[in-house]
Amino acid sequence: MDCPKNSFLFTISCTILLLSYNNGGFVYAATNIGLNYGLLGDNLPPPFEVINLYKSLNITNIRIFDTNTDVLNAFRGNRDIGVIVGVKNEDLEALAVSENAVNTWFMTNIEPYLADVNITFITVGNEVIPGEIGSHVLPVMESLTNVVKSRSLPILISTTVAMTNLGQSYPPSTAEFTTQALNIYPYFAYASDPVNIPLDYAVFNTDAVVVQDGPLGYSNMFDVIFDAFVWAMEKEGVKDLPMVVTETGLSSAGNGNLTTPYIASMYNGNFVKHAESGKGTPKRPDSGINGFLFATFNENQKPAGTEQNFGLYYPTDMKPVYKLF
Numbered sequence: 001m002d003c004p005k006n007s008f009l010f011t012i013s014c015t016i017l018l019l020s021y022n023n024g025g026f027v028y029a030a031t032n033i034g035l036n037y038g039l040l041g042d043n044l045p046p047p048f049e050v051i052n053l054y055k056s057l058n059i060t061n062i063r064i065f066d067t068n069t070d071v072l073n074a075f076r077g078n079r080d081i082g083v084i085v086g087v088k089n090e091d092l093e094a095l096a097v098s099e100n101a102v103n104t105w106f107m108t109n110i111e112p113y114l115a116d117v118n119i120t121f122i123t124v125g126n127e128v129i130p131g132e133i134g135s136h137v138l139p140v141m142e143s144l145t146n147v148v149k150s151r152s153l154p155i156l157i158s159t160t161v162a163m164t165n166l167g168q169s170y171p172p173s174t175a176e177f178t179t180q181a182l183n184i185y186p187y188f189a190y191a192s193d194p195v196n197i198p199l200d201y202a203v204f205n206t207d208a209v210v211v212q213d214g215p216l217g218y219s220n221m222f223d224v225i226f227d228a229f230v231w232a233m234e235k236e237g238v239k240d241l242p243m244v245v246t247e248t249g250l251s252s253a254g255n256g257n258l259t260t261p262y263i264a265s266m267y268n269g270n271f272v273k274h275a276e277s278g279k280g281t282p283k284r285p286d287s288g289i290n291g292f293l294f295a296t297f298n299e300n301q302k303p304a305g306t307e308q309n310f311g312l313y314y315p316t317d318m319k320p321v322y323k324l325f
């Protein structure tokens with residue numbers, strides 16, 4: 001398929017990269033790196049402080065998982081920051097019933113912010129295809145696509161899929177949409193088999209080819225997962241679909257020596273370098289990687305263990321959990 005050249009992905013990959021490092025923690029500023037802003041904590045700083053943090057880091061792409069009123073109100077007037085919002089999984093079934101239901105959702109949850117907030121994407125459900133409620137995603141995406149098209153709004157409609165979908169047949173109708181959002185966590189594959197999977201390969205810490213796939217050589221697991229997805233989509237007839245990595249990251253605690261601040265800083269730091277280099281993957285060498293690190297803060301209302309420790313910052317004092325280098 002042909003991909004519209006006005007897509008978010010195209011825009012950000014053609015923006016000049018502004019990336020800087022210093023020794024004081026996470027101080028990147030890259031237009032193709034975004035941060036997930038998760039809200040599952042009872043000790044998180046108020047949204048305006050979080051926005052000031054993003055500004056101090058020159059982060060211009062943020063993702064939230066729903067259409068949280070407090071957060072979106074705080075983003076008013078900060079149109080230089082693009083915000084991805086989401087339709088919650090639990091709302092999908094009711095919205096799939098009719099285009100009217102989706103219109104009402106849009107008028108309630110998106111319309112009030114359009115004038116002041118730079119909403120770039122609406123993700124419809126998070127990691128629900130394939131699955132019980134997966135069938136509701138496409139009708140809701142179609143209705144939302146109609147809404148934004150009829151209004152000529154520059155908002156892209158997508159859903160996010162997990163890397164566990166590899167090997168499952170992919171809905172070919174995705175080809176109707178402009179961008180695919182994908183969550184990639186090499187950590188889970190690594191943690192499931194740390195004896196056989198080299199750590200350096202899991203955290204982008206080697207240039208040596210670890211996996212050879214025909215003419216394509218891979219030195220990191222992220223690229224393998226990304227390209228596996230590209231191959232899977234091509235098998236469904238979907239070519240050249242821009243991809244946004246909506247989540248990637250590594251926890252800094254909760255699973256012994258597999259989740260340390262040091263390993264997390266290597267993974268996240270090397271991911272940023274990979275994105276900053278402008279290089280793509282072996283299969284898509286010219287595309288570049290656009291991605292959102294997961295997540296801004298440690299979130300104490302997520303399941304105990306690794307899940308609570310994906311944050312780059314502590315919520316209570318907003319200090320970095322680790323230096324990225």
Ligand SMILES: *[C@@H]1O[C@H](CO)[C@@H](O)[C@H](O)[C@H]1NC(C)=O
Nearest residue numbers: 019020027028029056057058
């Ligand atoms: C953010 O951008 C401004 C203006 O380009 C620059 O002066 C500043 O050093 C950048 N901050 C970081 C943390 O990169």
Ligand SMILES: *[C@@H]1O[C@H](CO)[C@@H](O)[C@H](O)[C@H]1NC(C)=O
Nearest residue numbers: 011060061079080081082118
């Ligand atoms: C909205 O955010 C996107 C992504 O960061 C950016 O490319 C675009 O320039 C922003 N729009 C405005 C009006 O600043």
Ligand SMILES: *[C@@H]1O[C@H](CO)[C@@H](O)[C@H](O)[C@H]1NC(C)=O
Nearest residue numbers: 194195199256257258259263
């Ligand atoms: C974790 O500890 C085990 C047992 O001591 C060791 O074999 C393994 O190499 C360690 N892994 C890492 C990533 O440090």
